[in-house]
Amino acid sequence: MSNRTCGVIYWFRCDLRLHDPVALAHAINRAQSLGGWLLPVFVHDLRGQAMTPWGFERVGPYRRAWLGMALQDLQSQLRELGSDLIQAWGHPAQVLSDWAQVLGQALVVCEDIAAPEELGDIASLRQGGTKVETVWQSSLMAPLSLPFEPAQVPDLFTSFRQKLHHSSVAPTLPAQNLRALPPLPPTAWLEAAQAAVGRVPRDLPTGQARPDPRGAFAWDQAALHGGERAALAHLAQYVKRGLPHSYKATRNGLMGLDYSSKWSPWLATGALSARTAWAAIDGFESAQGRSDSSQWLLFELLWRDHFRWLHQKHGVRLYGARGLGSAPAPKHHEGAFERWRRGQTGQAWIDAGMRELAATGYLSNRMRQNVASYLIHDLDCDWRAGAAWFEHCLIDFDVYSNQGNWLYLSGRGTDARANRRFNPVVQAQQYDPDGSYRRTWAGAKDQ
Numbered sequence: 001m002s003n004r005t006c007g008v009i010y011w012f013r014c015d016l017r018l019h020d021p022v023a024l025a026h027a028i029n030r031a032q033s034l035g036g037w038l039l040p041v042f043v044h045d046l047r048g049q050a051m052t053p054w055g056f057e058r059v060g061p062y063r064r065a066w067l068g069m070a071l072q073d074l075q076s077q078l079r080e081l082g083s084d085l086i087q088a089w090g091h092p093a094q095v096l097s098d099w100a101q102v103l104g105q106a107l108v109v110c111e112d113i114a115a116p117e118e119l120g121d122i123a124s125l126r127q128g129g130t131k132v133e134t135v136w137q138s139s140l141m142a143p144l145s146l147p148f149e150p151a152q153v154p155d156l157f158t159s160f161r162q163k164l165h166h167s168s169v170a171p172t173l174p175a176q177n178l179r180a181l182p183p184l185p186p187t188a189w190l191e192a193a194q195a196a197v198g199r200v201p202r203d204l205p206t207g208q209a210r211p212d213p214r215g216a217f218a219w220d221q222a223a224l225h226g227g228e229r230a231a232l233a234h235l236a237q238y239v240k241r242g243l244p245h246s247y248k249a250t251r252n253g254l255m256g257l258d259y260s261s262k263w264s265p266w267l268a269t270g271a272l273s274a275r276t277a278w279a280a281i282d283g284f285e286s287a288q289g290r291s292d293s294s295q296w297l298l299f300e301l302l303w304r305d306h307f308r309w310l311h312q313k314h315g316v317r318l319y320g321a322r323g324l325g326s327a328p329a330p331k332h333h334e335g336a337f338e339r340w341r342r343g344q345t346g347q348a349w350i351d352a353g354m355r356e357l358a359a360t361g362y363l364s365n366r367m368r369q370n371v372a373s374y375l376i377h378d379l380d381c382d383w384r385a386g387a388a389w390f391e392h393c394l395i396d397f398d399v400y401s402n403q404g405n406w407l408y409l410s411g412r413g414t415d416a417r418a419n420r421r422f423n424p425v426v427q428a429q430q431y432d433p434d435g436s437y438r439r440t441w442a443g444a445k446d447q
């Protein structure tokens, strides 16, 4: 097993796909220039099993099940290309450094994730002597196309959007699809690599949980499978049925699949790339004409981008109790938080939302805003506890969007308004006038 310094380990993170393969294409080029092999890997992070300070496991069963589907589809596609996906369970930096060592100081290539824990993993790998190259790929706009340094992004979303608009920045086109992959390392090396991480328990459940069929995103249906192929089919049908033209009018809906795009669960695992979603809308606009509504989808994806650049700018400050503000640290009431988490506050509008979230792993944007506001402003609880519960539940958990939205609603982030409280009674009347959402999930019509 000499001269193994000729291969690349491609570490799939939140990019479980083969389309728009920016970081993966870089890894392939590196493998080819080294004249060697490419080993695609995924590491199930054992930190997801840790208990949060708020009294529950960090990653819940729906997220595991959703991730398991994306991995299954990715592995089967990689096998069709003559490659494979090797999975391990453990601490990513440890597992990857073990692999890199056993495979002759292999180069690790992966996507860049600008969140503290994920950056910490890369730093640990490098400190341990592993060679790592990271590639930024998860935003709609390429960092170099921005009219400012990412770390100088305007804090206010409106200023950010206007700056992009005035400098006519367009989303980057998706990268070309892959046709082939370099070979895997020789079998003996692969076996050695697997043995090196074999001491880690392999029985972590990828999850058999299934969502309640009443949910807005009933992802146990075949069409809503968590893999890349279902993601692309979902996107294609969304466009084919002309839904971008009705999005703006329906986006505040609560029930059913079509009131919003439902891209987020696939975007979160990377089974769908944001640029591919946008390219589909762009193609739709070329064929069917542009509308306020179709443009609103770009606007929403820009929120997603904005939270990414805010992470580059503010980093770990987004995670402290006081956020970016100077107001005193939030209070917390454990009993009230528990009732909120279990959908037992006695406020049917809020309880309905919390029950849908817990029973399906998905919740509409309207209800996310309402339940978050209620926890922070009505129950006077710590926003970080709410963010942690969303992280546990949401199959579309995205570290940037979750942290950013929670901080925003807590008034400690980048919202120009300090107190964005949603009045639950007014909101319920406006968005659930006949009480059907509350009846479905909380069994009652609210006062």
Ligand code: FAD
Residues within 6 Å of the ligand: 251, 260, 261, 262, 263, 264, 265, 267, 268, 297, 300, 301, 303, 304, 307, 363, 364, 365, 366, 368, 369, 372, 390, 394, 396, 397, 398, 399, 401, 402, 403, 405, 406, 409
């Ligand atoms: P659509 O309404 O169809 O929007 C299209 C896409 O635009 C979404 O898929 C998403 O990528 C993006 N988008 C829309 N609204 C937002 C927003 N406010 N912030 C960032 N991106 C947005 N979204 C996540 O993807 N992951 C999260 O972990 C997450 N946590 C949230 C926590 C709170 C407290 C709140 C209020 C919102 C959160 N969101 C999060 C944003 C938003 O609720 C979801 O993106 C949206 O509901 C997903 O459904 P959809 O794909 O049908 O969205």
